[in-house]
Amino acid sequence: MIRMAEIPKEEYLEKCTTACAGCTSSLTLRYVLKAAGPDTVLVVPACCTSILQGTYPNTAFSVPVYNIAFAAAAACASGMSEAFSSIGKKTNVIVYAGDGGTVDIGIQALSGALERGTDFLYICYDNEAYGNTGMQRSGATPMGARTTTTPGGKTDAKKDIDRIVAAHNIPYQATATPAYPKDLFDKVKTALATPGPSFIHVLAPCPPGWRIASDMSVAVGKMAVKTGSWVLWERKYGELSISAPSKGAMKKRAPLREYLSLQGRFKGISESVVNELEQSIEKNLARLAKEEAGEC
């Protein structure tokens, strides 16, 4: 794993974004771009990142950003990737999309681009709701979380986009969170070095949406991993390996309540919903451990 001192000093996200304080989606992007370098184009569908770039004619990003309609990011990247390749350019094409734009409205274009073997990296930064429009539930909102459209807590489970993506048998797939930046950096590097489609699913704690203090978003991300709510892993050409931070967490998991109680969105969550969340964590961990051991 890369050492922090080795992560490039160059910044591609200037200190003038309009992101909320403590935004981990912009923190994620900062590391993504450090890993990708300047010969990179970002394709961004409607999401928080469409807004935090700043207002025309200014931009806070120092790589080209192509903003595109909500459902369209992966298809745009398909066209762009083929066009660059047709003129002999090796420019990185990276989709940077929120969870709504990935697991809900953008899933068809994503599936198509993956199936076609598009040479690109798709990053879903998942703050588990439609953040840009003021925190409405998305397919990625976890059960029990309160959003403006689930004021009593979401009654349905979080859609498992990773298993949907896995069904496309792409060369490289991973999960990450900027609370573990070295892990995130390495995974972006690996993804970009792998020909064909790559997908990285990043948990991005959101201070206003999750009702946490702005200086707590990294701590909450760490706690997501320590409780097993978020598992860090990568799958290269079908071979799964659980990443070091989650390996440690799986040996001795922190109690789920410690993760939930940090966040206002889970305030008043019932014991039965906590149990359901706990069961889904156990099931997920067991499935991943089995896959890593080659037992499924």
Place this chain on the structure above:
Amino acid sequence: MLTVATGNKAVAAAVKAAKPAVVAAYPITPQTEIVEQIAEYVTSGEMDARYIPVESEHSAMTACIGASITGVRSFTATSSHGLLYMHEMLHWAAGARLPIVMANVNRALGPGWNVWAEHSDAFSQRDTGWIQIFVGTVQEAYDTTLMAFRIAEDQGVLLPVMVNLDGFTLSHIMQSLETLDPGDYIPPLVLPHRIDTENPAGYGTLTGPADYFKFRWGMEKAMRTAPSVIRDAEEEFFRRFGRRYGPVEEYLCEDADVVVVALGTLGVEAEVAVDLLRKEGIKAGSMRIRWFRPFPDLDVAGRDLVVLDRGYSFGFGGVLSDSIRSRYPSASIYSVVAGLGGQEVTYDDIADFIRDRKMGEEYWFGVDA
């Protein structure tokens, strides 16, 4: 080379000659033959293009957008519901000033399912900022597709172009076709705002009202520049290849008291009706409008216009009639709503519309007594 081809095959052959770098493809009747033929060209090596078999028309247009912004030429083809599914991205392509060329094989919209010719699909995209041209013959489909790239990519235009051809009555009928080597008729594409990682910029960034307004005005300025660019493309085409086209294909209009106005194959059929009527001593003529957007100037003064409307704005009127009426408020118009859902309209029927015309009124052929 002289050959025989369907309208669809003619479009595909023109696309091959125009050498796009990227073609996005999704099947839909009656367009499918275009993307099938291009797949054959690419597979056989006759055409050096990236062929992206997308999972929807929304993605077809989006893939063209993603390709076009890198500065390369791109093409796709669709029909009917496919065009409607692209609607959001049609606005995006025009707003982003991308010179994408698309063939739209005109077809009716459901429900009920109907695969035959109608113009409602194209009309419903009227205000997206696309240049729209309707063609009437196989040769014209070929020639206009070549022109479309030159027009779209002109530095004063930089707007996408939709070439419309009627489903089945043109897409699937065989006529003679002369293919050609366009040479430098279509100059290399230079997209001034192409993505360049050496010179990074934000595209489609959040934009306040004042700047947004300027971008919209820029689109309209381009639309107002387009007529001279299209005329130039048509003139240069005639000079090089010997076939002349204009904004309106006029037939025996000079001394006409009554003129049929139509788009696409109905306009070709109307010319036969005019011949019949002339034999009866009726001074009839025909105007087949090629450019729907930007809308051309028409000579409407002092004559009756029998407008064939193959698409309707419910609660208002025939779409072509309305365009003419709003441009020329004093025009004398008999609006004939005909040919919806592929309804057969023969030259005899058109001759009847002219003989029985009731100026200022609207007539639904096959419905009204």
